[in-house]
Amino acid sequence: MTAEILSFETGRPADVAEGEPALVVDVEGYEGPLDLLLTLARQQKVDLAKISILALADQYLSFIEAARKIRLELAADYLVMAAWLAFLKSRLLLPEPPSAEGPSAEEMATALANRLRRLEAIREAANRLMNRPQFQRDIFPRGNPESIAEIKHPKFTATLYDLLSAYATQRQSRVLTSVHLAKRTVWSxxxxxxxxxxxxxxxxxxxxxxxxxxxxxxxxxxxxxxxxxxxxxxxxxxxxxxxxxxxxxxxxxxxxxxxxxxxxxxxxxxxxx
The missing domain is CATH 1.10.10.580 (Structural maintenance of chromosome 1. Chain E)
Structure with missing residues (x-):
């Protein structure tokens, strides 16, 4: 299992009946395991070095079993997250093997922290956008906008040589290619x-x-x-x-x-x- 597992993004069950087994925290309103971890991190209730692997696995499995009847892909996502957290917990507690392949436990933890910070930044940006004045709700356009008067101030930078060159070019374009001499009337x-x-x-x-x-x-x-x-x-x-x-x-x-x-x-x- 590598850091590519972080690319999974999950949703949440559409409806969860009251009294059904679920996680310790109320997951209603969260978009997935990553969103849940972000909320727990904000509340400083997540410590990857001290969590109980069995308790975490039991909570995830109970929730997955309840959500299996509603959205199977949601249950699979939560199961993947639980397995990944258990793997990360074991890597953090156990010493690194001398010939370990793939990223280290610290790199995986850093990747998860970066993922959480990125999600938090996106949420804050979305909130700032939603709090801005909305068109046709907070602000309204006027019915007949005023026309914009365009004022031009021409500035000529041509020199005398430029004027003479332009005049010569214009005259040259009008030079007759053939000359026709009219017949003169001669009194004999x-x-x-x-x-x-x-x-x-x-x-x-x-x-x-x-x-x-x-x-x-x-x-x-x-x-x-x-x-x-x-x-x-x-x-x-x-x-x-x-x-x-x-x-x-x-x-x-x-x-x-x-x-x-x-x-x-x-x-x-x-x-x-």
């Missing part, structure tokens, strides 16, 4: 010549070329092509002798008129208006 030289020929036919006096060309510029992006093609067409008409152009100074407005037949070219009078 033929279109410009046809327009100038119509203007020259009605321009008997000097007229500003820019004012006439602005009527053909519907889109501001076409301003450059209209002026370039018109100037080239004007030079072509001057070369052919169909019109005359004049400019007072560099980057000044260009004036044109229809060339008079067999008349000498006169300088335009640009002093008015």
């Amino acid at each position: 030289l033929a279109e410009a010549r046809a327009s100038l020929e119509r203007l020259v036919g009605i321009a008997e006096d000097w007229s500003c070329l820019d004012e006439y060309l602005m009527n053909y510029v519907a889109d501001p992006t076409q301003r450059a092509t209209v002026f370039a093609s018109s100037f080239a067409a004007a030079l072509e008409l001057v070369r052919e002798g169909e019109m005359e152009i004049n400019q007072k100074q560099a980057f000044a407005p260009i004036y044109f008129r229809k060339r008079p037949p067999q008349a000498a070219m006169a300088a335009p009078d640009l002093s008015v208006e």
